[in-house]
Amino acid sequence: xxxxxxxxxxxxxxxxxxxLLECGQxxxxxxxxxxxxxxxxxxxxxxxxxxxxxxxxxxxxxGYRVSRKKREHFSLILxxxxxxxxxxxxxxxxxxxxxxxxxxxxxxGTRLTVL
Amino acid sequence: AQKVTQTQTSISVVEKxxxxxxxxxxxxxxxxxxxxxxxxASGEIVFLIRQDSYKKENATVGHYSLNFQKPKSSIGLIIxxxxxxxxxxxxxxxxxxxxxxxLYFGSGTKLTVEP
Numbered sequence: 076x077x078x079x080x081x082x083x084x085x086x087x088x089x090x091x092x093x094x095l096l097e098c099g100q101x102x103x104x105x106x107x108x109x110x111x112x113x114x115x116x117x118x119x120x121x122x123x124x125x126x127x128x129x130x131x132x133x134x135x136x137x138g139y140r141v142s143r144k145k146r147e148h149f150s151l152i153l154x155x156x157x158x159x160x161x162x163x164x165x166x167x168x169x170x171x172x173x174x175x176x177x178x179x180x181x182x183x184g185t186r187l188t189v190l
Numbered sequence: 191a192q193k194v195t196q197t198q199t200s201i202s203v204v205e206k207x208x209x210x211x212x213x214x215x216x217x218x219x220x221x222x223x224x225x226x227x228x229x230x231a232s233g234e235i236v237f238l239i240r241q242d243s244y245k246k247e248n249a250t251v252g253h254y255s256l257n258f259q260k261p262k263s264s265i266g267l268i269i270x271x272x273x274x275x276x277x278x279x280x281x282x283x284x285x286x287x288x289x290x291x292x293l294y295f296g297s298g299t300k301l302t303v304e305p
Contacts, residue, residue, distance in 0.1 A: 106291050117281060117297040125291065163233060172290050177223045177242075179293055181235040 077102050081166050081182035089190050094153035096185050098166030106169040107149040108133075108179070109141060111162040118165065124149050156189045163187070193217065194284050196296035203272055203303055210257065211267045211299045213282030219243075221287030224265045226254070229279040229298070238280075241265055272303045 080099045088094050100107065105126045110118040110133075120133030124143045138160060142150045153160055166182040194215045203209045215224065224241040239251045241258050249256045257266035269276055282296040 108293075117295045120292070123291060165235065169291065169293070176240075177285060178225055178237040178240055180237070181227075184233045184235075186233075 077180060079166055079168055079180050079182040081164075081185050083185060084183065085186050087188045087190065088156050090158055091155050092189075094156045094160075094187065094189075096151040096153075096164055096166075096187070098149045098151070098182055099147055100149075100166075100168040100180070101147065102168060102170070102180065103146060104168035104170055104180075105146065106171075107143065108167040108169070109139070109149070109151045110165045110167065111135070112165060112184075113162050121151065121164075153187075156187075158189050161187060161189045192296075193294040194282055194296040196282055196299050198299045199297075200300040200302065203301070205274060205303055205305050206271055208268065208270045209272055209301065209303075211269075211280055211282075211301070213265050213267070213296055215263050215265065215282070215284045215294075217263075217284065217286050219286040219288050223285040224256075224258070225283040225285070225293075226256070226265075226267045227281045227283060229281065231278065235281075239267070269301075272301075274303050274305065277301055277303045 082097045107124045109121040119135050121139050122141045124130045130141050140152045164185045167179045169179045196213050222243045226238045229235045239254045241249045241256050248258050253270045255268045279298045279300045281298045284294045
């Protein structure tokens with residue numbers, strides 16, 4: 076079953092606290108992503124991971140870092156969270172170029188509130 | 191500049207009618223993929239349908255079909271016999287052959303299907 080999972084689904088933190096969002100996939104996809112989505116807006120790319128320990132900044136990486144130590148897991152870390160990081164965060168994974176399908180698979184999202 | 195543009199912010203239709211959502215894209219690549227995703231009220235993002243740039247036939251999946259007009263860089267989504275449960279936000283996206291790992295999203299069109 077092709078699936079992307081995210082934990083936790085909901086999280087409330089205080090400003091200045093550290094935040095860890097976790098993502099897993101069972102498709103052995105090399106490429107994984109973290110996006111954030113704010114009300115009324117589309118998806119903004121935070122980071123791309125091309126494989127274990129091979130990560131690249133997306134469009135809005137400031138205030139975030141990522142970790143990928145296993146192909147199936149990709150973590151998003153907020154060191155000292157800020158109120159403007161309140162958002163819904165989506166993880167996604169993508170098949171390799173030679174696969175017979177090209178769509179990204181998305182996790183269910185994590186709703187983060189920073190008070 | 192936006193690579194994928196959806197100009198319709200919201201559309202409202204009556205159940206069982208046909209709706210078309212517009213999307214235009216910008217690329218210099220000769221090979222690219224175009225996608226439509228649906229985001230439900232629960233926040234789940236689901237892949238609907240895909241068009242490969244080299245294919246002349248419009249893709250069709252269930253009651254979703256595409257109107258691919260390559261000279262106009264346009265990829266419209268057509269939903270026939272709309273149902274209440276089609277109410278959602280629909281995102282258009284593009285992946286270029288030269289930059290395969292990046293998926294460019296439009297800002298989304300909110301569809302409301304009324305009884």
